[in-house]
Amino acid sequence: MRHFSPREPAAARYRKIVPAGDYWFETIARGEYLRIVDVEGNQAADTLFFSAADTAERYSAIDTLREQGNLYLSTGSKLRSTSSQVLAEIVADTVGRHDTIGGACSSESNTVRYAIEKRTMHACRDSYLLAVTTHERFGLTKRDLGHNINFFMNVPVTPDGGLTFEDGLSGPGQYVELRAEMDLLVLISNCPQLNNPCNAYNPTPLEVLVWQSDVQ
Amino acid sequence: MNYETVIEGGKHWSLSLTAGTTLRLVDEQGGANVGMLFYNPRNPLERYNAPDTLKCQHTFKLTRGHCLYSDMGRIFCSIVADDVGWHDTVGGNANRELVAARWGELAYQDVRNDWTQNGHDAFLVEGGKYGLGLRDLAANVNWFSKIAISDDGSMHFDPTNSGPGRAVELRFEMDTLVLLHTCPHPLNPAASYPRRPVRITIGRAAPVGVDDFCRNFRPENGRGFENTELYRAAGAAEA
Numbered sequence: 001m002r003h004f005s006p007r008e009p010a011a012a013r014y015r016k017i018v019p020a021g022d023y024w025f026e027t028i029a030r031g032e033y034l035r036i037v038d039v040e041g042n043q044a045a046d047t048l049f050f051s052a053a054d055t056a057e058r059y060s061a062i063d064t065l066r067e068q069g070n071l072y073l074s075t076g077s078k079l080r081s082t083s084s085q086v087l088a089e090i091v092a093d094t095v096g097r098h099d100t101i102g103g104a105c106s107s108e109s110n111t112v113r114y115a116i117e118k119r120t121m122h123a124c125r126d127s128y129l130l131a132v133t134t135h136e137r138f139g140l141t142k143r144d145l146g147h148n149i150n151f152f153m154n155v156p157v158t159p160d161g162g163l164t165f166e167d168g169l170s171g172p173g174q175y176v177e178l179r180a181e182m183d184l185l186v187l188i189s190n191c192p193q194l195n196n197p198c199n200a201y202n203p204t205p206l207e208v209l210v211w212q213s214d215v216q
Numbered sequence: 217m218n219y220e221t222v223i224e225g226g227k228h229w230s231l232s233l234t235a236g237t238t239l240r241l242v243d244e245q246g247g248a249n250v251g252m253l254f255y256n257p258r259n260p261l262e263r264y265n266a267p268d269t270l271k272c273q274h275t276f277k278l279t280r281g282h283c284l285y286s287d288m289g290r291i292f293c294s295i296v297a298d299d300v301g302w303h304d305t306v307g308g309n310a311n312r313e314l315v316a317a318r319w320g321e322l323a324y325q326d327v328r329n330d331w332t333q334n335g336h337d338a339f340l341v342e343g344g345k346y347g348l349g350l351r352d353l354a355a356n357v358n359w360f361s362k363i364a365i366s367d368d369g370s371m372h373f374d375p376t377n378s379g380p381g382r383a384v385e386l387r388f389e390m391d392t393l394v395l396l397h398t399c400p401h402p403l404n405p406a407a408s409y410p411r412r413p414v415r416i417t418i419g420r421a422a423p424v425g426v427d428d429f430c431r432n433f434r435p436e437n438g439r440g441f442e443n444t445e446l447y448r449a450a451g452a453a454e455a
Binding site (some may be wrong): 055056058059060061062063065066069070071072082083084097101102103104106109110111112113115116124140143144146147155157158159161162163164165 | 248261265266267268270271272274275276277285287288289290302305307308309311313314333349350351352353354355356364368369370371403436439440442443
């Protein structure tokens with residue numbers, strides 16, 4: 001469901017442009033709001049969440065979908081962990097639908113999907129691996145990289161069980177906003193994919209904004 | 217070799233299978249569910265990846281011709297036979313709280329091995345035998361179960377999807393650690409805890425030819441086989 005946020009960018013405690021092919025890996029506190037903006041449109045924000053207090057509690061697509069009984073994420077979706085705890089809730093969404101079954105691209109899956117010779121092209125999972133190995137203090141490794149959310153991606157299922165990658169419902173300036181329900185580590189790969197028409201073969205920047213909790 | 221066993225409903229098991237092995241599952245009574253996860257026993261950081269499996273083959277359901285991919289672009293196993301037509305890999309697992317809320321919890325203390333186990337704990341127990349834990353869980357396959365998706369995205373369990381004697385057969389393309397359980401699908405709305413046995417047969421596959429159905433089912437699968445064959449031929453260097 002499309003729902004606009006009352007929060008003004010000028011009041012944000014943090015703003016950062018994340019170029020395509022780069023990652024954003026930061027902590028946000030319980031009660032804070034995180035907005036991800038699709039600055040130029042049809043970009044994919046491949047996003048993972050971890051409980052900062054216990055990183056084994058990480059975003060779980062299957063637990064999130066099972067509990068909401070719906071394949072798509074939007075306003076009101078509670079993002080759950082591997083033990084079904086609520087990590088965050090989507091509180092605003094100007095797009096209306098986000099994917100969490102398409103996963104993140106990797107150089108290995110690119111060899112299967114497109115051509116063996118694509119194996120050296122940059123991919124989200126390379127960004128994830130650089131993020132977790134660069135930030136050793138967070139204690140994460142490859143085994144912690146579960147199935148992500150693809151904010152701004154539209155991956156509908158057909159009645160006969162097909163999967164389609166539709167042109168995005170998103171556009172320039174569209175955003176999704178979440179409220180952290182516990183202290184979180186958030187890892188975003190701004191997708192560098194050059195082989196998929198869903199971003200018109202043109203990966204573009206995202207903007208990340210954080211507002212402090214409005215509860216004293 | 218040929219080996220056959222029956223796993224009762226609501227139980228779990230694990231086994232390590234070599235490339236060229238077949239694993240046949242039979243829904244003995246109808247309405248079975250088999251949760252399954254796959255890891256590379258040589259390096260368990262390589263594991264079944266449902267999103268890659270689905271997007272590589274442009275499918276939401278799994279059936280004959282589909283291959284189950286690891287996160288490294290390789291194929292753990294191919295579905296070489298299937299008379300069900302739709303198997304789920306998005307619905308995930310029930311956990312203890314869900315089982316208790318929907319069907320009531322039967323404790324081991326009271327009912328011994330008729331206790332109401334759940335898929336989440338089943339995978340933790342079986343994975344723990346190989347040093348795997350909560351951090352290693354992934355979206356699993358649910359053999360014999362179908363989740364239909366409405367236009368608005370709502371998920372619907374189809375209780376008529378399988379029936380007595382229906383079978384699915386996997387052929388392993390690389391050495392694979394298999395974790396499995398026969399606990400209920402989390403979206404099964406049955407009035408009481410569903411407990412359905414599954415017959416499991418392990419055998420040997422014929423060599424995979426160039427005209428193999430799964431290899432040729434999609435152009436992507438040809439490349440998946442190419443990656444897997446490279447690993448089997450030269451993979452000792454990665455050990």
